Amino acid sequence: MSRVFITHILPQHLVAKYKLSFAACNFSRNLMTGGGFDKVYSIMPLFVSGKMEAFEDPDNELVYSRLRHYGPLRKIAPLFENFTLFSKISKNDSVWYYNCTILNAFLIVLLHLFKPSVKQNVILLDYTPCDKMIDRFFLWLSNHMHGMIKLADSPLFTVKNSVCLPGVVPDDGKEYPKVQNVKKEFLISGALGDNISMLSMLLDAFSQMPELTLHITGKAPDVKKVKEYISKYKNIIYHGMVEYDEYLRILHATPFLLSTRDPRYPENQCNFPSKVIEALLHNRIIVSTIHYPQLEGIKYFEVGTDIEEFIKDIQAISRAADDDLIQYANQSSIVKERFNVRVWNEWMKKIEEYEN
Structure with a gap:
């Protein structure tokens, strides 16, 4: 079994250029520092289009369809990117998603139908309750995952095989400046x-x-x-x-x-x-x-x-x-003690080993 992380990141120097969220990218990077994933794939948000600047990132493989080069066609690019990801995921793998959204929903359905041995899990960071059918569908998908790590204990999240962890910090031994004088x-x-x-x-x-x-x-x-x-x-x-x-x-x-x-x-x-x-x-x-x-x-x-x-x-x-x-x-x-990446890796292992 391989553990796969599907997220939405770029190298630090490209985050601002492509208007990605620094907070989201930092969260993913922090989680990756623990070495808990065998493979990391990234799909870009729908607003990212055009030719992607070349970069080298040994920790992350970008899945980026050429359809993003062609204006309105970028809206269907995630479907083709999901097909690509489907081919890269093997039976019995454990997949962890950064949220359940339009960027990965098709892949979730494909794996459920055609590779049911894959354990699908979600890290639910952001969810906005909404009456729109598509948003209710994303919540339904999230609540039908094998496991969930959630940042808040909302009653909307019903997966029993879950844990609440509000964030992740890298286990890198860094020390940070302390507050000595409390300026206002x-x-x-x-x-x-x-x-x-x-x-x-x-x-x-x-x-x-x-x-x-x-x-x-x-x-x-x-x-x-x-x-x-x-x-x-x-x-x-x-x-x-x-x-x-x-x-x-x-x-x-x-x-x-x-x-x-x-x-x-x-x-x-x-x-x-x-x-x-x-x-x-x-x-x-x-x-x-x-x-x-x-x-x-x-x-x-x-x-x-x-x-x-x-x-x-x-x-x-x-x-x-x-x-x-x-x-x-x-x-x-x-x-560092409560939310370091080692704690996350331990919980991911427990969730993966859970049998319904």
Whole structure:
């Protein structure tokens, strides 16, 4: 039996060029560092088209149909890429999917029908509850896998042979800068839609707290609005899209990482923000609008989502003594112990060996 990982990654230097998610690529790379997969294949999201820049990556084989070179035809490219993957997967293999989506659903069906000895498993990172038939189908497929690793314990996920692990960190022995002095500076990063970051609320809130600094990295949906704020308020700094090394520089210079997901949106109960695990690994202090049972035993601040409540909570945090705040920082060792890739490999083995 071979263990196969089917994901959506490119080498680090191409991630921004093809507009892939840094968080998604980093998650896959972290999982791959444990050497738990015999083979890794990547399929690109539908928006990636044209000729792919040549690259060498011994850890990952890109499956990329020529149909992506021809405008509208790229929409059916995943069907042909799934056929290619079907031919590469052998009977009795164990396949792990990065989510269940339009990019791999046809392959899942093909393997179920024609290679039923293949154990199909899903790592469910992102799911948005929706009334659309296609999204309900993806959830149905996910819930009919042999096994599942989920980042959140939503009642929508019904696979018994499963475990909840909110993230993965590499087992590389690296040490990360610790917070020594707690500057009153906060970072929001990644997807900046209001359902994910509540950016509009953050801009209004920090415009009323000139003594505190807000750093923003990522692509804002309304750049014009962000620029209006940064022109008026010197404590709001918009870095835009940055390379990963620059993001780490900003992260290491900023003690607080904001995770301001709107709890009213159902998708935020079905996933877990990878930025939180990454920031904990890098010893940052987490400020979250959602309580996460997955982080039991890890210290982080919980704040309100109403702007007045949020301002009150953030100001209370900023007035706390450094000795008290440091207790919420420098928790890298806990994250490494609980979520390192060795733990993931052990759980993948248990799930594969499970007999219904």
